[in-house]
Amino acid sequence: MSATPDLVRKVGMGIAPSPSPFLTPRPERRRATDNWSSTRLQDRDKEVNVQVLLRCRPLSDEEQRSNVQKGISCNEHKREVTVLQSVANKQIDRVFTFDKVFGPKSQQRSIYDQAISPIVNEVLEGFNCTVFAYGQTGTGKTYTMEGGMRNKGGDLSAEAGVIPRAVRQIFDTLEAQSADYSMKVTFLELYNEEITDLLAPDDNSRSAAVEDKQKKPISLMEDGKGCVVLRGLEEEAVYSVNEIYTLLERGAAKRRTADTLLNKRSSRSHSVFSITLHIKEAAVGDEELIKCGKLNLVDLAGSENISRSGARENRAREAGEINKSLLTLGRVINALVEHSSHIPYRDSKLTRLLRDSLGGKTKTCIIATISPSAHSLEETLSTLDYAYRAKNIKNKPEANQKMSKAILLKDLYLEIEKMKDDVRAAREKNGVYVPHERFAQDEAEKKARNEKIEQLENDLSLAEKQVDSFRELYLSEQEEKLDLQSELRDYYKDKMEAENQNMVLTFGSRLDQSLKDLHKTILGSVSQQTQQIRTMEEHFRTNLASKCDVSQALESRVNKMRETYFSGLSDLKELANMLRNKASSDLERINAAISSQAITVENFLATMVTDAEEVIGHIQSSLNEQKQFLDFSTKQQEEGLKRSLIAAQMISSATMKFFNDLNDKASQVGKILEESQNERSNQLGTFKKMFKEEAAREERAALENIAAILATVTSKKIAMVSEASRNILDSSKQENKRLLREMSNIQQVTIDAKTELSEFMEKTENHFMEDTFSIAENRTFMESFLHQCSQRVDYSRQQWRNAETSLNNLNKKSVAETQSTVKENISANHVANEEFVSVSLKADANFSARASDTLTAINDSLTQDQENKKEMDFMTALCLDQLKLIQEKHGRSISDIRSQAEKCFIKDYLVDQHTNDTPKKRIVSVLSMSSIEEMRCPAFENIAEKKSTWSHGHADSKIPRPSFSPIRTPFTDVN
Numbered sequence: 001m002s003a004t005p006d007l008v009r010k011v012g013m014g015i016a017p018s019p020s021p022f023l024t025p026r027p028e029r030r031r032a033t034d035n036w037s038s039t040r041l042q043d044r045d046k047e048v049n050v051q052v053l054l055r056c057r058p059l060s061d062e063e064q065r066s067n068v069q070k071g072i073s074c075n076e077h078k079r080e081v082t083v084l085q086s087v088a089n090k091q092i093d094r095v096f097t098f099d100k101v102f103g104p105k106s107q108q109r110s111i112y113d114q115a116i117s118p119i120v121n122e123v124l125e126g127f128n129c130t131v132f133a134y135g136q137t138g139t140g141k142t143y144t145m146e147g148g149m150r151n152k153g154g155d156l157s158a159e160a161g162v163i164p165r166a167v168r169q170i171f172d173t174l175e176a177q178s179a180d181y182s183m184k185v186t187f188l189e190l191y192n193e194e195i196t197d198l199l200a201p202d203d204n205s206r207s208a209a210v211e212d213k214q215k216k217p218i219s220l221m222e223d224g225k226g227c228v229v230l231r232g233l234e235e236e237a238v239y240s241v242n243e244i245y246t247l248l249e250r251g252a253a254k255r256r257t258a259d260t261l262l263n264k265r266s267s268r269s270h271s272v273f274s275i276t277l278h279i280k281e282a283a284v285g286d287e288e289l290i291k292c293g294k295l296n297l298v299d300l301a302g303s304e305n306i307s308r309s310g311a312r313e314n315r316a317r318e319a320g321e322i323n324k325s326l327l328t329l330g331r332v333i334n335a336l337v338e339h340s341s342h343i344p345y346r347d348s349k350l351t352r353l354l355r356d357s358l359g360g361k362t363k364t365c366i367i368a369t370i371s372p373s374a375h376s377l378e379e380t381l382s383t384l385d386y387a388y389r390a391k392n393i394k395n396k397p398e399a400n401q402k403m404s405k406a407i408l409l410k411d412l413y414l415e416i417e418k419m420k421d422d423v424r425a426a427r428e429k430n431g432v433y434v435p436h437e438r439f440a441q442d443e444a445e446k447k448a449r450n451e452k453i454e455q456l457e458n459d460l461s462l463a464e465k466q467v468d469s470f471r472e473l474y475l476s477e478q479e480e481k482l483d484l485q486s487e488l489r490d491y492y493k494d495k496m497e498a499e500n501q502n503m504v505l506t507f508g509s510r511l512d513q514s515l516k517d518l519h520k521t522i523l524g525s526v527s528q529q530t531q532q533i534r535t536m537e538e539h540f541r542t543n544l545a546s547k548c549d550v551s552q553a554l555e556s557r558v559n560k561m562r563e564t565y566f567s568g569l570s571d572l573k574e575l576a577n578m579l580r581n582k583a584s585s586d587l588e589r590i591n592a593a594i595s596s597q598a599i600t601v602e603n604f605l606a607t608m609v610t611d612a613e614e615v616i617g618h619i620q621s622s623l624n625e626q627k628q629f630l631d632f633s634t635k636q637q638e639e640g641l642k643r644s645l646i647a648a649q650m651i652s653s654a655t656m657k658f659f660n661d662l663n664d665k666a667s668q669v670g671k672i673l674e675e676s677q678n679e680r681s682n683q684l685g686t687f688k689k690m691f692k693e694e695a696a697r698e699e700r701a702a703l704e705n706i707a708a709i710l711a712t713v714t715s716k717k718i719a720m721v722s723e724a725s726r727n728i729l730d731s732s733k734q735e736n737k738r739l740l741r742e743m744s745n746i747q748q749v750t751i752d753a754k755t756e757l758s759e760f761m762e763k764t765e766n767h768f769m770e771d772t773f774s775i776a777e778n779r780t781f782m783e784s785f786l787h788q789c790s791q792r793v794d795y796s797r798q799q800w801r802n803a804e805t806s807l808n809n810l811n812k813k814s815v816a817e818t819q820s821t822v823k824e825n826i827s828a829n830h831v832a833n834e835e836f837v838s839v840s841l842k843a844d845a846n847f848s849a850r851a852s853d854t855l856t857a858i859n860d861s862l863t864q865d866q867e868n869k870k871e872m873d874f875m876t877a878l879c880l881d882q883l884k885l886i887q888e889k890h891g892r893s894i895s896d897i898r899s900q901a902e903k904c905f906i907k908d909y910l911v912d913q914h915t916n917d918t919p920k921k922r923i924v925s926v927l928s929m930s931s932i933e934e935m936r937c938p939a940f941e942n943i944a945e946k947k948s949t950w951s952h953g954h955a956d957s958k959i960p961r962p963s964f965s966p967i968r969t970p971f972t973d974v975n
C-alpha cells in the first residue's frame with residue numbers, strides 16, 4: 001500500500017497544477033540538461049508504431065439465453081482474430097493480426113499485466129503515453145478502462161479496469177522507490193463537441209436540470225506551438241490511491257450515459273482521464289532535476305448503428321455527433337497512414353485532443369473492443385479494419401525533458417500570479433473572470449489567429465485556383481499535343497504515300513516494259529518448243545516401231561514355247577489318265593476283295609451276335625429266375641422272422657403277465673396274512689380285556705358269593721374259553737380256506753403259464769423246422785442254378801474261341817489278298833512312273849531350249865534399251881547446259897526488276913515504321929507477281945534453245961548434236 005505523501009514534501013516540491021492535461025510536460029518548454037540531452041537526441045526520430053490490442057468480450061447472459069451465434073474466433077497465441085463469414089453458403093473467413101489479442105476468457109488483470117503495465121512504466125520513465133479504447137457500443141470499452149473500481153475494503157477488485165490498476169501501479173512503484181513526487185489528475189468529458197470537467201465540484205443547491213445546463217464548458221485552445229490548452233479544466237492534486245478512486249468514481253458517475261438497445265449503460269460521451277507525474281530525480285551538482293510523465297486514459301463513446309441501437313430524436317442526434325467525431329478520428333488515422341500532407345486534426349475536438357497521441361511524440365496504445373456475436377459482424381469488421389489501419393500510424397515518442405527545480409518554480413510562480421490575477425478580477429468585477437491585460441492578450445491572440453486563418457484560407461483558395469488553372473493548362477497542352485501528333489502522322493503519311501505512288505508508277509511502267517520483253521521471249525520460246533517436241537515425237541515414233549518389231553518376234557517365240565509346252569502337257573495328261581484308269585481298276589479290285597471280306601466278317605459277326613444274344617438271353621432269364629427265387633426266399637425268411645418276433649413278443653407278454661399275477665397273488669396272500677394276524681391280535685386283546693373285566697367282576701361277586709357262584713364261574717370260564725377258542729379256530733379255518741384258495745389260484749396261474757409256454761415252444765419249434773426246411777430247399781435250388789450257369793459260361797467260352805479262330809483265318813486270307821494286289825499295283829505304277837519321267841524329261845529339254853532362246857532375245861533388247869537410255873541422258877545434259885546459259889542471260893533483266901522492287905520495298909518499309917500504313921502490302925504483291933514470271937520465263941526459253949540446237953544444229957554451236965542411231969531389233973535373226 002502506498003503511503004500518502006506528506007504535506008512538507010508536497011510543499012517542498014512546490015508543484016502547482018499545470019493549465020491543462022495536454023499542456024503538461026513538453027520538451028520545448030524545458031531546458032535540456034547535460035545527461036539527458038544525449039538520450040533525448042537518441043530518442044528523436046525513432047519512429048514507433050501505435051500499438052493495437054484487440055479484446056473480444058464474452059457473450060452476455062442475455063445473448064447466451066437467446067442462443068446468439070458466435071461470429072468471431074480469437075487465437076491469442078498467434079495474435080489473430082478470425083471473422084467467420086459465410087457468403088452464399090461459402091465460408092469466407094477474414095483474419096486480422098494485431099500486436100496482442102485477448103479472447104472472451106481473458107481477465108482484466110492479464111490484459112493489464114501484459115499490455116498496460118509496460119506503458120505505465122514508460123510514464124514513470126518520463127514519457128507521455130495514451131491508452132484509448134475504441135469499438136462499437138456495448139463491446140466493453142468502459143469495462144476495459146474503468147471496470148469495477150474497488151472493493152469495500154479499498155482493494156482492487158478482479159473486475160478493476162485499466163484506470164484503477166494504472167493508478168495503483170504508479171503509487172506502488174513510487175512508494176517502493178520512496179520517491180519525491182507529485183501527481184495531478186484531470187477527468188474530462190467530450191459530449192456533442194463540448195468539453196466538460198468531470199471533477200468540477202458539484203453545486204448541490206441547483207436542480208439536476210439546471211446543473212446539466214450549467215456544466216462548465218472548457219475551451220480548447222492551442223498555444224501557438226502546436227500544443228493544446230484546455231482552459232478552465234480543474235487539475236486535482238492527489239496523494240493517495242483512494243483519493244483518486246473517489247475522484248474517479250465521482251467523475252464516472254457524472255458521465256452521460258443512456259439506456260440503448262445495445263447497452264443498458266451506454267456512454268454517450270468520450271472521456272479522458274489524465275495523470276500527470278512530477279518525480280524528483282537525484283541532484284546533478286547543485287541543481288535538483290524533476291522528471292515529468294503523463295498518462296492519458298481515453299474511453300471513447302461507442303460507434304453505433306443508429307437503427308440497431310434504437311436511438312431516436314436526441315439520442316439519434318447524439319449518436320450522429322459521436323459517429324461524426326469518430327469519423328474524423330478515422331480520417332486522421334487514414335491521413336497518417338497514407339502520409340498525407342494534410343492531417344485533419346482540426347475537424348473535431350476529439351482529434352484535436354488526441355493530436356499528440358496520433359502521429360505525435362506520445363506513445364500510444366489502442367484497445368479495440370469487439371463483440372463475439374454473429375449479429376454484429378458488420379460493425380465488428382468496421383472496428384477491425386479501423387484498428388488494423390491504425391497499426392500503421394507511426395509516432396515519434398520523446399521522453400520529456402527533465403526540468404530544473406528553479407525553472408519549475410519560476411513557471412509555477414508565474415502560473416500562481418496569473419491565477420491570483422484571475423481571482424482578483426473575479427472579486428472586483430462580478431461575472432468577469434479575466435483581467436484586462438489577459439483579456440486583451442487573448443483577444444489579440446484570437447484576432448491574430450483569425451487573421452492568420454483568414455490569410456491561410458485566402459492562400460488556400462488562391463492555391464486551389466492556381467491548381468485549377470494549371471490543371472486546365474495541362475489539359476489544353478495535352479489536347480494540343482494529341483492534335484500535333486495526329487497532324488504529324490498525317491503529314492508523314494501523305495508525303496510517303498505520294499512518294500510511294502510515284503515509285504509505284506515508275507516501277508509499274510518499267511515492269512510493263514520488262515513484261516512485254518518477257519512476253520516476246522516466251523512466244524519465241526513456245527514456237528521453238530513446239531518444234532522441238534515434234535522432233536522428239538518423231539524420234540520416239542522410230543523407237544516405237546523398232547520396239548514393235550522386237551515385240552512381234554518375242555511374241556512368235558512365246559507362241560512357239562506355248563505350243564511346245566502344251567504338247568508336253570497333253571502327253572503328260574494322257575499318261576496321267578492312263579495312270580488314273582489303272583489305279584481306279586486296281587482300287588476297284590481291292591475294293592471288291594475288301595467288300596467280300598467285309599461281307600464274310602459281317603455274316604460271321606451276325607452269327608456270333610445271335611449266339612451271344614442267345615447266351616445273354618439265357619443268362620438273363622436265369623438271373624431273373626434267380627432274382628425271383630431270391631425274392632421268394634427273402635420273403636419267406638422275413639415271414640419266419642416276423643413270426644418268431646410275434647411269438648417272442650407273446651412269450652414275453654405272457655411271462656410278464658404271469659409274473660404280475662404272481663406278484664399280485666403274493667401281495668394278496670401277504671395282506672390276508674396281515675389281516676388275519678391283526679384280527680387274531682384284536683380278538684386276543686378283546687378276550688384279554690373281557691377276561692380282566694370278568695375276573696374283576698367275578699372277584700367281586702366271588703367275594704359276595706364264593707361258594708355259590710364258584711361252580712358257575714368255573715363253568716362260565718370254561719364256556720368263555722371254549723367260545724373264544726372256537727372263535728379263534730373258526731377264524732383260523734376261514735383264513736386257511738382263503739389261503740388255500742389263493743394258493744390254488746397261484747397254482748392255476750402257474751399251470752396256465754406253463755401251458756402257454758409249452759404252446760409257444762411248440763410253435764417256435766414248428767416254425768424253426770419250417771424255416772430250416774425252406775432254407776435247405778433254397779440252397780439246393782441255388783446250387784443247381786449255379787451249375788447251369790457255369791455250364792452256359794463254358795459253352796459261351798467255347799463259342800468265342802471258335803469265333804477267334806475263324807476271325808484269324810479270315811484276316812490272314814484278306815491280308816494275303818491285299819498284299820498281292822498292292823504288289824501288282826506297285827509294279828504297274830513303277831512302269832507308269834518311268835514312262836512319265838521319260839516324257840517329262842523330253843518336254844523339259846524342249847522347254848529349256850525355247851527359254852534360252854527367249855532369254856537371249858530379252859538380253860539383246862535390254863542392251864538396245866540401255867544404248868537408247870544413254871542417248872537420252874546425253875540429250876538431257878545438253879538441255880540442262882542450254883537451260884543454264886538461258887538462265888544467266890535472263891537473270892540480269894530479272895535482277896534489274898528485283899532491285900527496283902527492293903528499292904520500292906525499302907522506302908515503303910521506312911514509311912511503314914512511322915505510319916504503319918498499307919502501301920507496303922501493295923508493293924510486295926507486285927513484287928511477288930514479277931517473281932512468279934521470273935520463274936516461268938527461263939524454263940521456256942531453255943527448252944526453245946535446246947530445241948533449235950537439236951533440230952537445226954548451229955554451225956557455231958559447241959553443243960554436239962546427239963546421234964539417233966536406228967534401234968536394232970534383237971529378234972530379227974531368230975526368224
Ligand SMILES: Nc1ncnc2c1ncn2[C@@H]1O[C@H](COP(=O)(O)OP(=O)(O)OP(=O)(O)O)[C@@H](O)[C@H]1O
Nearest residue numbers: 057058137138139140141142143263266267301302
Ligand atoms: N470482457 C468483459 N467481461 C465481462 N463483461 C463485459 C466485458 N466487456 C463488457 N462487459 C459487459 O458488457 C456491458 C457493456 O460494456 P460497456 O458499457 O463497457 O461497453 P461500452 O463499449 O463502453 O459501450 P458504450 O460505447 O455504449 O459505452 C457491460 O455490462 C459490461 O459489464
